[in-house]
Amino acid sequence: MQNKITNTLKKHQLSITDSRKKILSFFLESGSALAHADIEQKSSTEFDRVTIYRTLQTFVEKGIIHTIPTADNSILYALCKDDCIEGHHHDDHVHFICDECNSTYCLDHVSIPKVKLPKGFTSVQTNLVVSGVCNKCEQ
Amino acid sequence: MQNKITNTLKKHQLSITDSRKKILSFFLESGSALAHADIEQKSSTEFDRVTIYRTLQTFVEKGIIHTIPTADNSILYALCKDDCIEGHHHDDHVHFICDECNSTYCLDHVSIPKVKLPKGFTSVQTNLVVSGVCNKCEQ
């Protein structure tokens, strides 16, 4: 785990610092998407609010995480798959938000179907967010 | 136009006030989605920032407008089609954001294809946002 973390940071030419390691581990452990507030809560007073902002921003720029648009306007961040190149995300997968537990998942193996746009419209990127009940809350 | 506006407000049991009429007219005129900031800019000093917040919130509650999640975390609002019932939006259509002119459109006639979710996941709502180049910026 610690190895995976430092490797990821190294691969993106970021220096290995405590806050970066910690924040990255939050994502790996949770398996779901996190909001700025989630991280702040998890970390308590370990590091500064500002550091979280800057770290998340850096991670997005480097292609380690990506943002997920949500209906309620909170920004969510989730780990990118390995083939996200710097400045060029491959986010064409489905995001799922559970209405029960409020977790957000990247359904990487569910791909977004092509949609037919009206004449004159050209698609560059597509974002699909499904909300409902996840497999943990099901029953 | 003025008729349509007052009718819409009446239909949702809202009292007809200047700010509501004005804000509703912005949506009808623009034809695309608007952010809080857009409205503030259009209205200049006609009415208070707080009134805009409250009006947008009321409109969303009443089903006159709905929010659109965007990647850059700005909240956008757009008119609902007539069959949005209070507290129960029918937003299952595609939203399109133009990277050139930054306008957002509701493509009401483009429906969202069903996606197959992993076992245990149940879909309640689906949100599809496509970004690219719109028909006005095309060429």
Place this chain on the structure above:
DNA sequence: GTAACTGCAAAATATTTGCATCCTT
């Protein structure tokens, strides 16, 4: 040693709330 990163303080921005006043019905 140097460049990059962090923490703190503070500025800038965005959003919410309370209350008195005004407007719609």
Place this chain on the structure above:
DNA sequence: AAGGATGCAAATATTTTGCAGTTAC
């Protein structure tokens, strides 16, 4: 007249920026 809507002020929350001190390499 009564209830709802607005404006203003202020409280709260969120995000950004500058700079000095610290840390990674």
